[in-house]
Amino acid sequence: MNMGRKSFLTVFTIWRRILTLLRQHPVIFIPSILLAVLDTVMLTTLFLSPWPPFSAVLAPIIRTFWGEQFLHYPANFLLLPELFSLARNGTGPIVNVLFTGVTVSLAHQAYINLLPRWGAGVKKAVKKYVRLAVVGSITIGLLLLLIRILRYPSFVIWRSPELTFTIEFLLSIAIQMLFVFAIPSIIVENKKISAALLRSFSLLRKHPWITLFFVMAPSSLLIPFNYIYAKLPLLMERSFPEITLFVLANHILVLTFIDCFVTLSATVLLLAHRDAETGSVIL
Amino acid sequence: MKSINKYIFIFSLETLMFCIGCGGYYYAEKTYWHVNRKHGETIRTPAEAAEKEFHQTINALKKIVSGYPTWGRSAKIQFHIGEMYIARKDFGNARKELMEVVMNFPEKQELCAQAQFLIGTLFEKQGNWKEALHNYEELVERYPNTIVGLQVPLYIAHYYQRHNMKTESEKAYANAVHKYVNLIEMNPYDKQVPVIQHFLVLAHRRQGKWNELVDILQRMVDKYPNTEAAPLTLHRMAAICRDILHNSDKAKDLYNRIILKYPNSRLQKDAQLQLANISILQRSDVEQAKKEFRNIQEKYPDN
Numbered sequence: 001m002n003m004g005r006k007s008f009l010t011v012f013t014i015w016r017r018i019l020t021l022l023r024q025h026p027v028i029f030i031p032s033i034l035l036a037v038l039d040t041v042m043l044t045t046l047f048l049s050p051w052p053p054f055s056a057v058l059a060p061i062i063r064t065f066w067g068e069q070f071l072h073y074p075a076n077f078l079l080l081p082e083l084f085s086l087a088r089n090g091t092g093p094i095v096n097v098l099f100t101g102v103t104v105s106l107a108h109q110a111y112i113n114l115l116p117r118w119g120a121g122v123k124k125a126v127k128k129y130v131r132l133a134v135v136g137s138i139t140i141g142l143l144l145l146l147i148r149i150l151r152y153p154s155f156v157i158w159r160s161p162e163l164t165f166t167i168e169f170l171l172s173i174a175i176q177m178l179f180v181f182a183i184p185s186i187i188v189e190n191k192k193i194s195a196a197l198l199r200s201f202s203l204l205r206k207h208p209w210i211t212l213f214f215v216m217a218p219s220s221l222l223i224p225f226n227y228i229y230a231k232l233p234l235l236m237e238r239s240f241p242e243i244t245l246f247v248l249a250n251h252i253l254v255l256t257f258i259d260c261f262v263t264l265s266a267t268v269l270l271l272a273h274r275d276a277e278t279g280s281v282i283l
Numbered sequence: 284m285k286s287i288n289k290y291i292f293i294f295s296l297e298t299l300m301f302c303i304g305c306g307g308y309y310y311a312e313k314t315y316w317h318v319n320r321k322h323g324e325t326i327r328t329p330a331e332a333a334e335k336e337f338h339q340t341i342n343a344l345k346k347i348v349s350g351y352p353t354w355g356r357s358a359k360i361q362f363h364i365g366e367m368y369i370a371r372k373d374f375g376n377a378r379k380e381l382m383e384v385v386m387n388f389p390e391k392q393e394l395c396a397q398a399q400f401l402i403g404t405l406f407e408k409q410g411n412w413k414e415a416l417h418n419y420e421e422l423v424e425r426y427p428n429t430i431v432g433l434q435v436p437l438y439i440a441h442y443y444q445r446h447n448m449k450t451e452s453e454k455a456y457a458n459a460v461h462k463y464v465n466l467i468e469m470n471p472y473d474k475q476v477p478v479i480q481h482f483l484v485l486a487h488r489r490q491g492k493w494n495e496l497v498d499i500l501q502r503m504v505d506k507y508p509n510t511e512a513a514p515l516t517l518h519r520m521a522a523i524c525r526d527i528l529h530n531s532d533k534a535k536d537l538y539n540r541i542i543l544k545y546p547n548s549r550l551q552k553d554a555q556l557q558l559a560n561i562s563i564l565q566r567s568d569v570e571q572a573k574k575e576f577r578n579i580q581e582k583y584p585d586n
Contacts, residue, residue: 050309073312241316 011213014272018264021107025116028106031099032260038095039088039252046083047245050076074241081229084248088255089144093136097183100263101125101132104187107267124187131186134193139179146171165226169219176215176262177204184267189274203273214265218258225251311351315360318343329367341367358388362398374405396422396431412442427466428475433482436462441489459486464499471503476512484519493527514548517541521557531565555579 022029049058050071062070062079070079088096105121125132147168181200185191191199204211228235228247235243318326322340325332332340344364348357361384368377384391384398403418419435426432436459443452463483467476480500487496500520504513521537524530534557541554559575 073309074316 010207010269010272011210014210014214014265014268015261017268017272018261021110021264021268025106025110027116027118028103028110028264029260030118031102031106031121032256035096035099035259036252036256038091039255040249042087042091043080043084043245043248043252046080046087047076049083074236077236077241077244078232080244081232081248081251084251089140092140093133096259097132097136098125098129100136100183100259101128101187103260103263104184104267107264108184108188108271111268111271128186128190131193131196132183135179135182135186135196138197139175139182143172143175146175162227162230165223165230169223169226173212173216173219176219177208177211180204180211180215180262180266181270183263184270188267188270203270206273207269210269211266214269215262218261221254221258222251225254308351308354311347311354311356314347314350315356318347326363326367328370330370337367337371352387358384358391358394361388362394365398365401369401369405374409378402378405392426393429393431396426396429399425400431400435423462427462430478433463433466433479437482437486437489440486444489453490456486456490460499467503471507471510471512474511476510477515480512480516480519493523497523497528508544514541514545514550517545518550518554521554525557525561531561535561535565552579552583555582 045054046058048054049062055071059071062083066079069075102118102121102125105124106116106118109116109120150164150167150171179197179200181203182196185196185199185203186193189196189199225247232244232247235247318340322336322343325336325340326344329337329340341364344360347354348361348364351357361380365377365381365384368374368380381398381402385395385402389395399418399422403415403422406412406415406418416439419439423432423435436455440452440455440459443449443455460483463479463486466479467483470476483499484496487493497520500516504516504520507513517537517540521534521541524537525534538554538558538561541548541550542558545551555575555578559572559579562571562575563569
């Protein structure tokens with residue numbers, strides 16, 4: 001069997017496995033749902049930033065960094081996607097990694113035919129929280145740094161928004177691919193930070209196409225959102241400013257699906273690879 | 284039990300604060316945005332709108348003003364309603380709406396002055412100068428420190444001048460000068476003094492009474508030499524002496540006074556430059572001019 005065909009089949013095998021796991025143990029999906037709830041709360045808080053009591057904290061920040069007009073209708077809706085993205089990047093290494101850790105732990109339990117226990121999953125993720133947070137910070141930090149370099153004003157070539165989006169999207173895929181196995185290897189294999197990162201690079205080297213596929217396929221669902229945000233003023237003008245909230249709510253739903261699917265794919269691939277290494281299953 | 288009550292109280296307070304916030308200016312902004320989107324064309328060009336559409340727009344705008352009277356933009360919207368009626372030449376309703384600005388938004392002094400000025404011009408358009416004048420005089424009395432309040436005495440004088448009413452015009456100019464001088468005398472340290480002075484200059488320029496103006500300004504500088512406006516007053520006097528009265532010696536004297544008495548004034552550099560220019564023009568004294576220019580270069584090497 002040639003390599004390309006084997007990889008192609010394996011991606012679908014992994015996804016089939018994930019769907020089976022989710023069908024048999026819906027509890028695996030709960031951390032992602034909680035994360036979506038958290039994102040919704042965050043979005044609601046940001047939306048309510050012009051009102052008391054939220055304005056006491058958020059209004060001065062918005063006023064200082066963006067200007068007074070973004071506290072007023074309808075400009076507040078123009079800023080909302082940027083605020084949400086910043087808030088998500090900020091909470092990513094602190095909160096999201098913990099939920100990702102719990103998802104990996106629950107998936108691991110289910111994979112080895114145990115009944116996934118929520119308490120055990122949380123306990124494991126909390127115990128390794130520092131490592132998870134460091135890996136999360138490295139991933140997001142590196143991505144933001146590269147995007148910042150990319151947006152440097154002298155790079156005239158990137159002045160086209162479409163080109164910038166495409167390059168930023170590909171960059172985020174590349175960074176995700178690099179670190180996607182780090183959290184599963186911390187939770188499943190109890191690796192230290194550097195070992196987890198090395199493990200992630202090594203798995204990527206061994207399964208580049210499968211990794212690319214399972215990261216890129218769900219993430220491509222985000223492409224329409226980038227284009228919608230670029231045309232947001234026009235969209236608001238033609239419909240109504242509150243449409244931003246509707247778009248962001250859908251963004252949260254898609255993000256929930258992507259995060260869950262990418263995390264589970266990486267976990268299942270790591271576990272399958274381990275099985276192959278020990279000789280119990282031929283990958 | 285007490286602690287439960289405390290929590291209920293805090294929760295109620297938070298809810299109340301939240302509700303106050305929700306019902307506040309955000310909804311006024313939202314309503315205004317939607318009205319603007321629906322009736323934007325009528326708001327911008329009311330004269331061309333159909334009668335029904337015009338009244339719908341006016342009603343929608345009035346609803347915002349009455350619903351959110353404390354919103355910062357409400358006064359301006361009310362003012363614009365008046366302007367919309369003026370555009371349609373409905374002077375009666377325009378006057379009524381502009382009067383609403385004066386009555387309901389007294390804290391918006393500048394806007395109230397503008398509204399009252401427009402009311403005056405409406406009387407003028409109808410050929411009722413007496414009533415217009417009454418309005419203007421009332422305006423000056425009510426809003427003496429607004430820009431419109433400062434302009435109106437000159438406007439009245441100019442009206443008489445345009446209509447070749449020499450005696451009335453002279454009297455009105457004298458009144459305007461008296462008003463401006465009084466305003467400066469009342470608060471010579473006020474930041475608005477340079478603005479009032481500007482109108483004082485205008486009043487004299489229109490009559491060509493430059494010597495009288497220089498005398499008034501001279502008296503002000505002598506009486507209040509330590510005000511922020513003093514160097515500017517001297518600078519104004521010097522420019523008049525040099526360019527209009529052709530008295531370069533006095534101009535030089537005044538520029539020298541700025542340099543010596545107000546070393547921290549931002550007019551220092553210009554005074555020095557003007558001195559150098561006068562030296563060249565007056566006596567073709569190139570050496571003196573060079574000396575002055577060198578002084579400037581030494582004092583302001585970066586500029």
